Amino acid sequence: MREYHIASIPGDGIGPEVISAGLEVLDAVMARSGEFKLAIEHYDWGSARYRKTGEFIPAGGLEQLKQSDAIYFGAVGAADIPDHISLWGLRLPICQGFDQYANIRPARILPGVTSPLRNVEAGQLDWLIVRENSEGEYAGHGGRAHRGMLEEVATETAIFTRRGVERIMRFAFEQARSRPRKHLTVVTKSNAQRYGLVLWDEVAALVARDFPDVTWDKELVDAMTTRMVRSPASIDTVVATNLHADILSDLAAALAGSLGIAPTGNVDPERRFPSMFEPIHGSAFDLIGKGIANPVASFWTASLMLEHLGEPHAAALLMRAIEQVCGEGVVTPDLGGKATTKEVVRAVCEAIGNA
Ligand code: IPM
Ligand code: MG
Numbered sequence: 001m002r003e004y005h006i007a008s009i010p011g012d013g014i015g016p017e018v019i020s021a022g023l024e025v026l027d028a029v030m031a032r033s034g035e036f037k038l039a040i041e042h043y044d045w046g047s048a049r050y051r052k053t054g055e056f057i058p059a060g061g062l063e064q065l066k067q068s069d070a071i072y073f074g075a076v077g078a079a080d081i082p083d084h085i086s087l088w089g090l091r092l093p094i095c096q097g098f099d100q101y102a103n104i105r106p107a108r109i110l111p112g113v114t115s116p117l118r119n120v121e122a123g124q125l126d127w128l129i130v131r132e133n134s135e136g137e138y139a140g141h142g143g144r145a146h147r148g149m150l151e152e153v154a155t156e157t158a159i160f161t162r163r164g165v166e167r168i169m170r171f172a173f174e175q176a177r178s179r180p181r182k183h184l185t186v187v188t189k190s191n192a193q194r195y196g197l198v199l200w201d202e203v204a205a206l207v208a209r210d211f212p213d214v215t216w217d218k219e220l221v222d223a224m225t226t227r228m229v230r231s232p233a234s235i236d237t238v239v240a241t242n243l244h245a246d247i248l249s250d251l252a253a254a255l256a257g258s259l260g261i262a263p264t265g266n267v268d269p270e271r272r273f274p275s276m277f278e279p280i281h282g283s284a285f286d287l288i289g290k291g292i293a294n295p296v297a298s299f300w301t302a303s304l305m306l307e308h309l310g311e312p313h314a315a316a317l318l319m320r321a322i323e324q325v326c327g328e329g330v331v332t333p334d335l336g337g338k339a340t341t342k343e344v345v346r347a348v349c350e351a352i353g354n355a
Contacts, residue, residue, distance in 0.1 A: 004036065025299050025352070045057055258335055259297075
């Protein structure tokens with residue numbers, strides 16, 4: 001039997017609720033498939049540990065984490081800790097330490113879910129956003145000088161390297177090629193940002209030559225927001241810089257119905273390191289402990305993880321179960337339903353068992 005080691009890092013906020021929901025559903029998938037086993041290792045990394053020890057990740061932690069085949073991550077962030085401390089304390093050291101340079105963010109309208117866009121049918125909004133996940137505006141380059149003085153200066157440098165841009169473009173063209181539409185939109189801002197983003201455009205055009213079977217176009221990021229709203233069907237696969245894709249993927253999640261269903265994978269395509277899968281929604285303080293957090297994002301995330309591990313049948317089984325249950329209207333309040341997290345888990349487990 002195939003066996004995979006999964007590091008589970010539920011983290012903060014509603015992370016523990018949705019990750020434990022996801023692990024239950026993964027158990028059901030394992031039982032139904034009978035072909036593979038997931039060995040789960042539990043990590044208590046998060047804000048509680050930081051308050052106690054001053055660290056999100058204990059010494060030697062990344063070395064240990066590296067032994068796993070994939071990471072199943074909940075959320076990080078707490079009301080009493082500045083967001084940039086928690087982000088750079090936990091999530092970014094994993095993304096950057098494991099060179100998870102490709103962030104994938106699928107968005108589509110699931111059955112039973114209503115898009116805020118009028119007259120858009122499910123099939124007309126089916127996107128895959130590829131986010132550059134290692135450099136750009138999140139490279140961590142910059143600094144502050146003359147702190148607290150009138151002369152204080154702060155810089156935040158966006159880093160674009162030929163190697164970094166080329167590898168994300170190749171990945172994005174490959175993703176586009178694997179989807180039926182075979183179309184990629186390269187998002188840019190090279191009209192205003194004349195160095196990094198002009199390099200971005202040039203490398204995109206070079207890489208495109210190696211993918212003659214993929215059609216592609218270019219869109220300025222501001223115009224892209226309009227296009228997403230006004231002609232969603234013209235879009236299939238999208239590649240954008242770290243910050244641009246951060247913003248566009250929230251818009252994509254909202255247009256697809258809810259941030260509560262949006263999944264993501266921080267992927268090392270070369271598989272030198274484990275990749276990390278997480279729901280996009282984050283800690284969601286207002287929902288903690290209420291039992292109504294939408295677990296669908298963490299299920300969809302689990303399906304992406306199974307796909308990455310090389311279990312496409314199990315991934316598809318889970319996705320079909322999610323779609324069935326959403327279609328039957330067993331959904332949490334963020335999607336207009338009345339179900340609790342537990343009720344959604346039960347319904348999805350049943351759908352998996354009956355598949
Ligand atoms: C995301 C989130 C993070 C990001 C936050 C929590 C720092 O918004 O995954 O999209 O900006 O990368
Ligand atoms: Mg974001």
